[in-house]
Amino acid sequence: MPSVNLLTSDKMELLRIDRLPIHHRAPETPVLEMSSAFIEANTETVEFREMRDQHVIPVYLKDNEPAISHCEFVEAVSLAAQESFGLAHLPDASIRVSHPVKGRVYEARHKKAQELLNHEKTIYFERMAFMITIPGVRDEISGNMLELTIGGVKAFHLDNLNSCKGSPEHFKVFIGFKNRVCTNLCVSTDGVKLDLKARSVEDLFQQVCELISGFDAVRFLRNLSLFTAYELEERQFAQIIGRSRMYQFLPKPLRSEIPELLINDTQVSRIAEHFYHDPNFSRSQSGTIDLWRFFNLLTGANKQSYIDKYLERGVNGYDFTEQIRLALDSTHPDFWYLS
Structure with missing residues (x-):
């Protein structure tokens, strides 16, 4: 099972940069959180259940085979996080989408747009980004609580859906830290794959596990802490x-x-x-x-x-x-x- 070298106990405490013993650390205090999304421009929030139950899945036009859906992408990364960190449950994902592709069922082809009923509409979003917070894995820099975060980006326009299914599909995945006070994402090259290519959900899962296992969180936090000096x-x-x-x-x-x-x-x-x-x-x-x-x-x-x-x-x-x-x-x- 892949793992990341940043856990020191069953409580999943992150190794502090200063390496102080646990009893020397200040007790956690509530942190003021801003009510902001991790990405805002031209996006809207969507729940996983809504995306799974109500959004259609785009297909390759020449053979009608389905692409790897947004839901399958989120589930693959969630499973990789669960296995890598030994989580009891699948972590929840915060999901943002943009660029809707709208349609309608055949029976409603002659209706005006304002007359369409909900069950007559179809939709999927061309672009999707999501973020998963790993519980209990955190550190602090300059009074800001940072939480270990994993996620990804999928943009269907990067795939050639006008062909037959067969070529690898394109994904972007990351592991880094979210600044809890403002939801800003801190990532570096070592924690990002900007052109992950996968032919199946299983392939996607394996590559996400490899990214997680190769990420040195302590080193990255140490580098971030240098900025304060x-x-x-x-x-x-x-x-x-x-x-x-x-x-x-x-x-x-x-x-x-x-x-x-x-x-x-x-x-x-x-x-x-x-x-x-x-x-x-x-x-x-x-x-x-x-x-x-x-x-x-x-x-x-x-x-x-x-x-x-x-x-x-x-x-x-x-x-x-x-x-x-x-x-x-x-x-x-x-x-x-x-x-």
Whole structure:
């Protein structure tokens, strides 16, 4: 059975970065949670039961064979999490969907749209993202409770449904941490497969287990905690924001030499706004902002991404913040955004 090297007891306590004994840890206190979704732009929430019972499954047009459904994807990842962490029950998933594909039954083909009854309508969503929180596996950074989280993204437009079934289907899966105060997702390249290809649910399950077993949660948390030790002055933050706007318009040869930044101009503006007004991650009274808060401004802005860009931008946000850290540490002095 696959496992992750981050559990220290049957209570599934996460190894603390500081490795303090359990009796030296502060008792858990309730954390103020924001009533926000893990992704917001152009999405809506849906319950697993509704998706299973009411949504149709797209098929390959030339042979009418079904694709791997959203429900099967969620179940495969849930089963992988249950086996990997020894959970007594399948964990619940928070699911968001977008880009509905609507239809109707044959008998209702002549009805006006407003006259359709519920049983005469059909629907499935082209894109779906979900997040599963692993109970009891958590740590704290800068007063923010982080919970181990697993999930995935499915976008049917990445598969060629106009052909016959046979080619592998495309999925994106991740394991990382959710900041409980704001539902921001913290992920890195080591915890993400952006182009997982599977021909069956069993194949999908095995590959998710491999991702979980290869994820070093303690190392990732240690890297995240380093962000709290580095600060940007307001002028440095302003320079990064200004050059982030410029990046979108650089000539292609020059842009290829500069660290990639995937967020769009609207999201850059959101980061600038929240530098002053975010209730959790705005600048300090002295005008500085540490990289942990800066990273959360990035991940917060990423919640305005479409589902099919969500994970790529999440990974890029971590990589970008890490490169800022290296620049401040003088190990990356030619960082264009600060040079």
